[in-house]
Amino acid sequence: MTSAGYWVDLYQGQQLLGGGFLVNRWRVLTALHCLSGLTDFDAGLTIVLADGTPVEGKVCRQDKEADLALIEVSPQFEVSQPIPMAGVAQGGDRWRSPYRPAENEAELSGCVDNGALLYHCEGGAKIEALQLTANQPLGDFAGYSGGPVEGMAQDREPAVVGILLEQLPDRIDARSGRKPNVLFAATIGEAMRRFDLLDVGHLMDVLRPGHQERVPQHDPAEGSSSPTQTNPIARVERAMRIIQQLSDRGVMDPTSTDQVKFLAVKLIMLEEAGGGEA
Numbered sequence: 543m544t545s546a547g548y549w550v551d552l553y554q555g556q557q558l559l560g561g562g563f564l565v566n567r568w569r570v571l572t573a574l575h576c577l578s579g580l581t582d583f584d585a586g587l588t589i590v591l592a593d594g595t596p597v598e599g600k601v602c603r604q605d606k607e608a609d610l611a612l613i614e615v616s617p618q619f620e621v622s623q624p625i626p627m628a629g630v631a632q633g634g635d636r637w638r639s640p641y642r643p644a645e646n647e648a649e650l651s652g653c654v655d656n657g658a659l660l661y662h663c664e665g666g667a668k669i670e671a672l673q674l675t676a677n678q679p680l681g682d683f684a685g686y687s688g689g690p691v692e693g694m695a696q697d698r699e700p701a702v703v704g705i706l707l708e709q710l711p712d713r714i715d716a717r718s719g720r721k722p723n724v725l726f727a728a729t730i731g732e733a734m735r736r737f738d739l740l741d742v743g744h745l746m747d748v749l750r751p752g753h754q755e756r757v758p759q760h761d762p763a764e765g766s767s768s769p770t771q772t773n774p775i776a777r778v779e780r781a782m783r784i785i786q787q788l789s790d791r792g793v794m795d796p797t798s799t800d801q802v803k804f805l806a807v808k809l810i811m812l813e814e815a816g817g818g819e820a
Contacts, residue, residue, distance in 0.1 A: 547592025548623050549641040549690060552613070554580055554587055561641045562589075562613065563690040563702070567621045570613040571733055572688035573707050574604050574665070577611055587613060591623060605736045607667035609707050610728060612737050628730045628788065629701025631672055631693040632657040639706060641689030650686060650706075652676040652723070654693070661726055664708060670732040672704045676723040683709045683725060691727045704729050774814045781806040 560576025597619035603612040661671035691704035704727035
């Protein structure tokens with residue numbers, strides 16, 4: 543469930559850099575500017591999971607123009623937190639961000655004003671973004687960047703729909719005339735396009751043998767395969783359903799769906815043949 547603790551704090555030494563969230567069992571997505579305090583992007587980070595467990599990690603990908611970064615969990619650590627489903631927000635949906643920069647800080651929530659607009663972020667790129675209104679009149683939302691945005695539509699299950707990026711600097715100044723509680727978040731679809739390895743990486747994490755995470759429901763007529771069944775045919779069938787759901791939801795670019803399906807099948811076959819971790 544998306545209400546479980548999949549968000550993280552990011553540290554270098556004793557310094558809290560910012561927040562982020564797990565997109566699979568070995569990668570964390572965050573806003574790049576949250577890492578501005580890093581002395582060296584090749585230096586190690588401490589990822590503190592929601593239950594307080596520290597694991598080591600390192601920045602593996604960054605997109606300066608879109609203000610996004612991907613952090614890889616060191617392979618000697620095993621992360622067991624549930625991984626959220628991805629989704630798409632629409633104007634009028636409710637939203638919340640379960641990440642808080644400190645325990646005495648408010649949890650953000652509000653309304654999605656616009657579910658997919660072209661936004662010119664401070665990094666310079668034009669990205670697909672969500673325009674959000676927050677119910678909490680904090681004025682300055684510093685510290686919340688990098689946290690997940692969960693969509694709370696009545697007719698859809700909760701899902702991560704975006705990543706908080708920024709509040710324009712002049713919104714903090716009352717003289718600007720702008721509403722101070724309007725925030726912007728990159729859509730999950732934008733992050734997946736920027737970091738193409740998220741598509742197959744997230745999918746393969748769901749498909750690991752023995753993995754108990756909830757997956758999209760399917761018609762019983764399709765078969766009664768257990769979610770943890772290791773039969774390669776069952777795993778391929780589940781892969782196709784999950785990819786198609788991401789495509790149907792608009793999270794994955796339809797033009798890349800066939801390519802991702804091919805890669806997923808290839809990786810499953812490699813694992814079944816004893817080719818190692820995908």
